[in-house]
Structure formats: C-alpha cells, structure tokens
Amino acid sequence: MNTELTGVIFTYLLTLTIAIPLGIYIARMFRGDKTWLDFMAPLERFIFRFSGIDTKKEMNWKQHMFALLTINSVWLFYAFFCLLFQAHLPLNPDGNPNQTPDLAFNTAISFLVNCNLQDYSGESGATYFTQHFVIMFLQFVSAATGIAALFILFKAFRDKVTDKLGNFWDFFVKSITRILLPLSVVMAIILAFNGTPTSYKGKDSFITLQGDTTHVSRGPAAAMIAIKHLGTNGGGWFGANSAHPLENPNYLTNTVELVAQTIIPIALVFALGIYLKKKKFAYVMFGVMTLGMLMLLIPTMNAEINGSPAIARMGISQPTGAMEGKEVRFGPANTAYWNIITTIISTGSVNSMHDSAMPVSGFMMMMAMMTNCFYGGCGVGILNFYVFIIIAVFISGLMVGRTPEFFGRKIEAREMKIASIIALLHPFIILVGTAVSSYILVHMPNAGWAVKPSAWLNNPGFHGFSEMLYQYTSSAANNGSGFEGLGDNNIFWNVSAGFVLLLGRFLPIIGPVAIAGILAGKKFIPESAGTLKSDTSTFGIMVFAVILIVAALSFFPALTLGPIAEHFSLK
Amino acid sequence: MKTYLLPSLKLTIILLVILAGIYPLAIAAVGKLTPGHGDGQTIQYKGRTVGYANIGQKFTKDEYFWSRPSAVDYHADGSGGSNKGPSNPDYLKDVESRIQDFMKRNAGVTRAQIPVELVTASGSGLDPDLSPAGAKIQVARIARARNMSAEQINKIVDLQIENPLLGMFGPAKVNVLRLNVALDQLKSKN
Numbered sequence: 001m002n003t004e005l006t007g008v009i010f011t012y013l014l015t016l017t018i019a020i021p022l023g024i025y026i027a028r029m030f031r032g033d034k035t036w037l038d039f040m041a042p043l044e045r046f047i048f049r050f051s052g053i054d055t056k057k058e059m060n061w062k063q064h065m066f067a068l069l070t071i072n073s074v075w076l077f078y079a080f081f082c083l084l085f086q087a088h089l090p091l092n093p094d095g096n097p098n099q100t101p102d103l104a105f106n107t108a109i110s111f112l113v114n115c116n117l118q119d120y121s122g123e124s125g126a127t128y129f130t131q132h133f134v135i136m137f138l139q140f141v142s143a144a145t146g147i148a149a150l151f152i153l154f155k156a157f158r159d160k161v162t163d164k165l166g167n168f169w170d171f172f173v174k175s176i177t178r179i180l181l182p183l184s185v186v187m188a189i190i191l192a193f194n195g196t197p198t199s200y201k202g203k204d205s206f207i208t209l210q211g212d213t214t215h216v217s218r219g220p221a222a223a224m225i226a227i228k229h230l231g232t233n234g235g236g237w238f239g240a241n242s243a244h245p246l247e248n249p250n251y252l253t254n255t256v257e258l259v260a261q262t263i264i265p266i267a268l269v270f271a272l273g274i275y276l277k278k279k280k281f282a283y284v285m286f287g288v289m290t291l292g293m294l295m296l297l298i299p300t301m302n303a304e305i306n307g308s309p310a311i312a313r314m315g316i317s318q319p320t321g322a323m324e325g326k327e328v329r330f331g332p333a334n335t336a337y338w339n340i341i342t343t344i345i346s347t348g349s350v351n352s353m354h355d356s357a358m359p360v361s362g363f364m365m366m367m368a369m370m371t372n373c374f375y376g377g378c379g380v381g382i383l384n385f386y387v388f389i390i391i392a393v394f395i396s397g398l399m400v401g402r403t404p405e406f407f408g409r410k411i412e413a414r415e416m417k418i419a420s421i422i423a424l425l426h427p428f429i430i431l432v433g434t435a436v437s438s439y440i441l442v443h444m445p446n447a448g449w450a451v452k453p454s455a456w457l458n459n460p461g462f463h464g465f466s467e468m469l470y471q472y473t474s475s476a477a478n479n480g481s482g483f484e485g486l487g488d489n490n491i492f493w494n495v496s497a498g499f500v501l502l503l504g505r506f507l508p509i510i511g512p513v514a515i516a517g518i519l520a521g522k523k524f525i526p527e528s529a530g531t532l533k534s535d536t537s538t539f540g541i542m543v544f545a546v547i548l549i550v551a552a553l554s555f556f557p558a559l560t561l562g563p564i565a566e567h568f569s570l571k
Numbered sequence: 572m573k574t575y576l577l578p579s580l581k582l583t584i585i586l587l588v589i590l591a592g593i594y595p596l597a598i599a600a601v602g603k604l605t606p607g608h609g610d611g612q613t614i615q616y617k618g619r620t621v622g623y624a625n626i627g628q629k630f631t632k633d634e635y636f637w638s639r640p641s642a643v644d645y646h647a648d649g650s651g652g653s654n655k656g657p658s659n660p661d662y663l664k665d666v667e668s669r670i671q672d673f674m675k676r677n678a679g680v681t682r683a684q685i686p687v688e689l690v691t692a693s694g695s696g697l698d699p700d701l702s703p704a705g706a707k708i709q710v711a712r713i714a715r716a717r718n719m720s721a722e723q724i725n726k727i728v729d730l731q732i733e734n735p736l737l738g739m740f741g742p743a744k745v746n747v748l749r750l751n752v753a754l755d756q757l758k759s760k761n
Contacts, residue, residue: 003735003738003739003740003741003742003743004741004742006739006740007735007736007739007740007741010739010740011740043589047582047585047586047589050581050585051578051581051582051585052577052578052581053578053582066575067575067578067579070575070576070579071575071578071579071582071583074576074579074580074583075583078583094648121649121650121651123648123649123650124648124649132591132592132595133587133591133592136590136591136595137586137587137590137591140586140590141586141590169578169582173582176586176590181589181590181594184594185594185597185598188598188601189598189601192598192601192602192605192609193605193606195605195606195607195611195612195624195625197602197607197609197610197611198595198598198599198601198602198603198605198609199599199602199603199608199609199610200599201610203648204610204611206613206619206620206621206622207619207621208621208622208628208629209616209621209622209628209630209635209748209751209752209755210628210629210630210631210632210635210751212628212629214628214629214645214646214647215646215647215648216611216623216626216647216648217647217648217649217650218610218611220595220598220599220602220609222598222602223594223595223598223599224595238650238695239649239650239651240650240651240652240694240695240696240697243650243652243693243694243695244650244695244697245625245626245627245695245697245698245699246611246623246625246626249625250736251735251736251740251741251742252736254741255736255740307687308657310657310658310663311657311663311666311687311691314663314666314667314670314682315682315683316670316682316683316685316686316687316690317683317684317685317686317687318687319686319687319702319704320686320687320688320702320742321687322657322687323687323688323691323693324652324653324655324657324662324691324692325652325653325654325655325691325692325693325694326691326693326694327693327694327695327698327700328639328688328693328698328700328701328702328705328742328744329698329699329700329741329742329744330741330742331741331742334741350694351694352652352694353651353652353653353654353694355652355654355655355656356652356653356654356655356656356657356694357657358657359657359658458654458655458656459654459655459656459658459659459662460659460660461658462658463656463657463658463659464656466656483654484651484652484654485654485655485656566656566657566658569658570657570658
C-alpha cells in the first residue's frame with residue numbers, strides 16, 4: 001500500500017482516536033461531572049458576572065431561541081459595520097480598503113452563520129483587526145451557537161423532562177471555554193511551530209534567488225486557522241485558504257487540520273449516546289454517517305488518483321493524479337479526502353481548488369453539501385440528521401402500522417410539518433437560487449454590476465453551470481467552499497447568497513429545536529412491544545434511505561446538467 | 572427584549588476581549604519561540620534573505636530548477652489557483668502549450684516523461700515543492716546550463732528529497748528553493 005493511502009487511513013483513525021474520548025469528555029462536562037478543565041470555572045463565573053447572566057435560570061425552547069437570535073443579531077450589526085469601515089480601524093499594516101456595502105453584508109452574514117463563504121481574499125480584502133475581531137471572533141461564537149443549540153436537544157431528549165431545558169448562555173459560554181478555546185490553543189501552537197506566522201508584522205518584500213523583487217503577505221494567522229477548523233468554519237486567513245503554504249505548511253499540519261475539523265462533529269455523536277445513555281442509538285447514527293462519508297469519499301479518491309482523462313490524452317504522465325489546483329505536499333489521495341471531509345462537515349476550508357477537481361469529485365462534493373448531515377457541522381450536523389430521523393420514524397411507523405414514536409414521544413402532524421419544511425427548504429433555496437442566476441446570466445448578460453453576468457463564469461458549458469450550483473449549495477449548507485472561478489464579488493451574488501445563508505442557517509436550527517421542545521412537552525410513553533426501535537440497523541438503513549430520497553434525489557436533475565454531463569463529455 | 576439584549580451586548584464585549592484580543596496575543600507570544608519567530612521562516616544565502624522556506628518562487632532561468640506553473644505568477648501578496656475546470660478547452664490548450672515549451676527547453680525529454688505537476692497550476696499559486704520526478708526530469712537541462720555532470724546534480728536532488736511523514740504518510744517532495752540554493756552553493760564551492 002502506498003504512503004498516500006496509508007496517510008488517509010492514518011488521518012481517519014487518528015480522528016476517531018481523539019474524537020471518542022472527546023465525546024466522553026463532552027458528555028461528562030455537560031452532565032456537570034468533574035473534568036480536568038474545571039480550572040476554567042473562575043473565568044466562566046467572571047464572564048457571567050460581567051454580563052449580568054444568571055445561569056441557574058432555566059429556559060424553555062422558545063426562550064432559548066430568543067436568546068440565540070438576539071445575540072446573533074448583535075453580532076451581525078457589529079460585524080457589518082466593522083467591515084464597512086475597516087480601513088479606518090487600527091491594525092491595518094497593509095493599508096487594505098473598506099469592504100463595499102454588499103461585500104460587507106455577505107461577509108458578515110457568512111461568518112455569522114458558520115459558513116465562511118469568502119467573496120474577498122484575506123491578503124487584500126480584510127485587515128488584521130477585522131480578521132481577528134470580526135472573522136475569528138465569529139468563528140468561535142458561531143460554532144458555539146451550533147453546539148449550544150444541540151445541547152438544547154440533548155436536554156429535550158432525556159426521558160423525564162419538563163419544559164425547562166437548561167440555560168442558553170451557560171451552554172454557549174461553556175462550548176467556548178470548555179471545548180473550542182482549549183483545543184484552539186493547542187492547535188495554534190502546533191501550527192506556529194510548523195511555520196504558520198503568528199506575529200502582527202505586515203507584508204514583507206525581498207529579492208528572490210534569481211533576482212526578482214517580490215512581496216509576501218503574512219500576519220497573525222495561526223490563532224485563526226485553529227478555530228477555523230475546530231469550529232467547522234473554514235474561512236481562511238489567505239485567499240488560497242489551506243492550500244496556502246503558510247496556512248498549511250506541510251503534511252503534518254494538513255493532518256492536524258483535517259483531524260481538527262472532524263473531531264467535534266464526531267465527538268458530539270458519541271456525547272449524545274453517552275449523555276442520554278443510548279449508546280446503541282449513537283452507534284447506529286455514527287454508522288449511517290460513516291457509510292454516507294465512504295460512499296462519497298471512495299469515488300472521489302478514485303477520480304483524483306487516476307487523474308484527468310483529458311490530460312492523459314495529451315500523453316504526459318500522471319503518477320501524482322490530477323494536479324491542477326492541487327499542492328505537491330498533499331498529493332491527490334489526501335486532497336480527495338479533504339474535499340469530502342470539508343463538504344460533509346460544513347467546514348468549507350480547501351487544500352486544493354475545488355473548481356479544478358474532476359467532475360466526479362465535484363458531484364460528490366455537492367452531494368455531500370446537499371445531504372449535509374454525514375457528521376455535519378459543529379452541532380448543526382446532528383440537528384440536520386435529526387430532521388431526517390423524524391421523517392424516517394414517521395414513514396416507517398406508517399409502513400408497519402405502528403404509532404410513530406421517538407425516544408418515548410409521539411410524533412404527530414405538527415412535528416412532521418416542521419420536519420418536512422426544513423427538509424425541503426434546503427433543495428428549494430439551492431435550486432431556486434441557481435435557476436434565478438442562470439436566468440440572469442442568459443437574459444441580462446450586460447447588467448452593470450461590479451462583475452457583469454457575462455463575466456461570472458470562469459469556465460464554459462456544463463462546468464460553468466456547476467459553478468453557480470455549487471455556490472448556492474455551499475451557501476445553503478453553510479459550507480463556505482466554492483468553485484472559486486465564479487465572479488462572486490458583486491451585488492447580485494453577495495446579496496442573494498447572503499439571504500440563502502441566513503435561511504440555510506437559522507431555520508434548520510429553529511426547526512429541530514422546536515420539534516424537540518414540543519416533543520419534550522408531551523407525555524412520556526415507556527417502551528413497549530409496539531415501539532419502533534430506533535437503535536437497530538434496520539432503522540439505520542431506513543434513515544439512510546430517507547436521506548437518499550429526500551436530500552439526494554431532489555438534486556439529480558440539476559446535477560445532471562452540471563457535473564454528470566461534464567463527466568461524460570470528458571470521456 | 573431587555574432580558575436578552577443587555578446580556579448579549581455585555582457577553583459580546585467580554586468575549587471579544589478574550590477571543591480576539593488575549594487569545595491571539597498569547598499565540599503570538601508562543602510564536603516568538605518558533606524557528607521563524609512567528610514572522611515566517613526565511614532562507615538566507617550569501618548574507619541576504621532569498622525567500623521564505625514555505626513560499627514557492629518563480630525560476631525561469633535554465634540553470635535553476637523551475638517551480639510549477641502559477642496562476643498568480645508567484646506574487647505572494649495574493650494567492651490562488653487557475654480555477655479552470657478539467658473540461659475547459661482554453662485550459663487544455665494552455666496545458667498543451669506548456670508541454671510544448673517544456674519539451675523545447677528540455678531537449679531529449681519525451682512527452683510521456685513529463686510529470687503532470689510541471690504543466691498544471693497549483694492551488695495556492697505558491698506551491699514551494701515538486702515531486703522527486705518533477706525535479707529529476709530537469710536535471711539534464713541544468714547539467715548542460717551549468718556545465719556540470721548530471722550525476723552531481725542528481726546527488727543534490729537526492730539529498731534534498733523530503734520523505735513522507737514518518738516515512739509512512741503522504742507523498743515525497745522536494746523544496747525547489749532549497750534545491751536551487753544547494754545548487755548555487757555547490758557552484759560557489761567549485
């Protein structure tokens with residue numbers, strides 16, 4: 001077996017080795033048991049005292065959502081205005097300009113919703129101040145928002161509950177002080193020792209070995225790159241994201257970044273099983289997610305390792321697979337693994353340019369974001385998965401003639417309506433967005449925007465269509481990766497994607513929390529012979545089928561016009 | 572509204588101080604202890620900085636190992652790939668013309684010997700590395716340009732090959748800048 005494949009397997013095994021103990025730790029921490037991070041308690045007390053928060057006050061699901069939406073609105077306004085006036089704020093050694101209003105709108109939302117779509121490049125479009133005080137700050141708090149929302153679900157799933165589901169501020173702050181911040185410190189130090197810059201010095205210039213003058217952008221990037229991955233955010237310090245040799249200097253840092261973005265989503269699955277004492281259910285969930293991941297990963301690795309058929313026809317050798325848009329230090333196998341991990345997990349950081357990937361890979365990456373629940377983002381992955389569980393419970397209940405129940409509560413029309421709306425919202429916003437942009441491209445090619453519609457696409461034909469489809473898919477899934485050839489820094493894309501981002505974030509949080517809150521208020525029915533068991537592999541297959549039918553099939557017509565058609569045109 | 576808004580504002584302020592102020596400053600302090608002191612690791616030759624170890628640079632002269640094609644022409648105050656799709660006809664023409672150029676300037680090399688990374692642009696546009704094959708294929712040209720034996724240059728390449736992580740994980744590679752500095756050092760010794 002070659003070193004590239006062993007590298008991928010090693011990375012995945014390392015991920016599990018860290019994620020499982022982390023899951024146990026999260027469950028213990030959340031239950032209030034003693035953990036070795038209890039030394040953070042004084043800091044937390046200080047934060048709560050300063051903010052005037054009483055964490056003993058328990059909230060029902062609506063109060064949770066009020067708190068979540070209020071603080072998120074504060075961040076949105078704060079971020080928007082900072083970006084709009086960044087040139088006048090401190091820490092701008094490279095003298096970068098203000099963001100335009102539409103770009104600031106898109107950027108603020110994009111980081112608020114944990115998406116990290118970037119219509120600018122970090123070297124020239126942001127300052128050290130906005131990189132830290134807007135972008136990195138939002139990377140922490142948006143990830144913590146997702147985890148806190150999931151914790152509400154944890155509380156609501158317990159056997160005996162009232163409408164008291166804990167305190168939002170408590171969940172939120174502890175997600176930062178007990179999970180995200182300590183891990184970020186460790187990871188940032190690893191990155192720093194491998195060559196990622198940490199100092200606040202601006203651009204450097206020097207004369208190269210053969211005598212050209214050149215400039216290098218730098219900056220305190222290591223701190224941000226750590227949380228960028230741990231929080232499944234994905235927005236990079238530099239334009240090329242983790243393909244940039246300062247952002248991801250070598251194979252070791254690449255492994256660390258891959259592991260970092262995967263551990264919290266996987267850990268949360270195990271934490272759920274341990275906290276609710278439903279380990280078998282967590283295994284089923286993990287099994288379904290892993291199966292989905294493998295089905296996306298294997299074709300992608302195969303396509304990238306075998307290289308481009310069009311280039312093979314030119315007669316040159318591709319021992320290192322398809323290399324356009326890839327870095328030598330990572331190689332095709334690892335890059336393919338990253339492509340899939342970053343799209344299933346909603347990170348959206350890239351270590352290669354997805355636009356140049358093989359059509360099969362493009363298909364798999366879009367599919368990963370269209371399903372958006374195989375592991376999924378920090379907290380929100382399980383929320384998405386939960387929607388599919390509710391639908392699966394309902395359908396299988398109907399199939400076998402049993403009352404649909406989940407964790408001892410009846411699922412009725414109201415919950416089903418919410419679940420269906422959330423499940424259908426995702427294809428709706430993606431497909432409508434792509435349809436509108438395609439229409440504008442054809443009928444208004446010369447609209448006077450910063451980038452004219454006729455210049456939007458970097459590639460002709462099927463691939464150009466994929467660029468637009470990918471952009472909305474990435475926005476709706478709050479992923480943030482892109483087919484970066486798309487000329488997206490103009491009012492149409494900044495604003496339309498901005499709205500898709502908002503819808504794709506907050507409704508899929510509110511929906512599942514509402515379902516869980518409503519269910520928690522219902523009478524608990526102990527398990528009997530008539531209960532549909534949710535911790536069996538049969539149920540796992542059922543959930544998988546629902547994901548395939550609801551999420552995947554609704555996109556097939558659009559995918560046919562993009563990557564599928566391109567694949568067959570390449571042969 | 573006051574129940575949520577006031578705590579939200581205060582919590583935002585205190586978290587800004589901790590997460591965006593103290594945390595990166597602490598990392599910057601640790602960064603001072605790293606090999607590049609947190610400014611990025613540079614490579615010195617003949618008493619001057621000739622580049623950053625991790626940032627690829629442009630080499631066009633025959634006597635140097637060339638780096639990969641770059642969509643940003645190795646201007647490291649920006650970064651990015653070509654974002655050309657695999658079926659784009661203009662892109663395929665570019666690749667073909669790179670192949671032609673390479674064969675013209677590397678007499679004796681056949682099409683089937685050219686490793687793909689030498690005719691495709693990297694993701695960052697700043698890729699500092701080549702595969703060992705990507706370096707070896709250039710040895711004959713450099714030997715001619717420098718009036719040295721191919722054997723001598725091959726020896727330098729072999730010394731510069733960085734093995735996979737722990738010998739087990741990931742691809743082997745060669746850093747182009749280090750390789751070229753090693754070449755120049757050899758010349759100044761002779």
